Amino acid sequence: MTEILEERPFGWQYTNVYLSIFVLFCFKLFVKISLNILTHFYVVKGNRKESARIAAEFYDFGQAICFGARKTLCFLAFCIIEDYAQTDLFVQIVLFKYSWMWQVNATTIDGVTPLFNACSAGSVTCTEVLLEHGAKPQAEAFQPSPIHEASSKGQAACIESLISWGADVDFDIPHLGTPIYIACVSRELQCTQKLLDGGANVQKGRFLDTPLHAAAQKDCPEIIRVLLDFGANINARNLELQRPVETAPPNSTAEAVLLLYEATPPSLCQLCRLSIRNYMGRSRLHLISHLKLPTLLKSFLQYR
Known part of the structure; x- marks a missing residue:
């Protein structure tokens, strides 16, 4: 029997090992897809707390490989959380603990970014965090x-x-x-x-x-x-x-x-204000507060 095995190709002797690896890979892929679908289900149903929890656990699963779709879904779940307490918790879990997996500019199939979702939900906290960490x-x-x-x-x-x-x-x-x-x-x-x-x-x-x-x-x-x-x-x-x-x-x-x-x-004051602002240009309007002018005049130029 030993002589027969030795005569067979080297790769054939490890067929069962390759098959086991392939089955294990398929199982892990199935689990990841299931978690992805489950998170999406909770997002659609409006259960933000549960979607955030699953998304955080999703990052814990298989840290060696990180798919763009998974990262995108996790950030999208994060960005629609309107409760600021939950948002801060999720920031701590995802953005700091798993900083090596950031992909803040990832998009869905429709081109939607996490920043777009954050602005749509009106979450200033999410918007600022994403911008601070590289969102365009x-x-x-x-x-x-x-x-x-x-x-x-x-x-x-x-x-x-x-x-x-x-x-x-x-x-x-x-x-x-x-x-x-x-x-x-x-x-x-x-x-x-x-x-x-x-x-x-x-x-x-x-x-x-x-x-x-x-x-x-x-x-x-x-x-x-x-x-x-x-x-x-x-x-x-x-x-x-x-x-x-x-x-x-x-x-x-x-x-x-x-x-x-x-x-x-329009009054002369109004025309003067427009002329000054046009002369300064859009890129320098934020410098009005630094001009050596009375506070009342600076407020007037800023429409305060």
């Missing part, structure tokens, strides 16, 4: 944009974080427009204010539609006043050659505000 504040081409998502959901604090980390406030997506245009369409006054404070171009919207057109169409007098204070052109025309006042609903508050502004030109 600016979306790649054809990816969902975090700053657009925050603008549409009214997440002004997330917008402020994104701007402070270098997000482009004038990032133009052809079918959506700029973040400030999205904020006006969504009737989000605070987001509009944050974007303008960050240097957003008050005239840049979607194609020839300006943010003022969007605010007029949505009958948002508060946003209209803010846009006009920042120098919006009341005579700009869209693709239909309509001015903002012509797109406002008839006999609406927005129409009344625009007609009143047409009859009362």
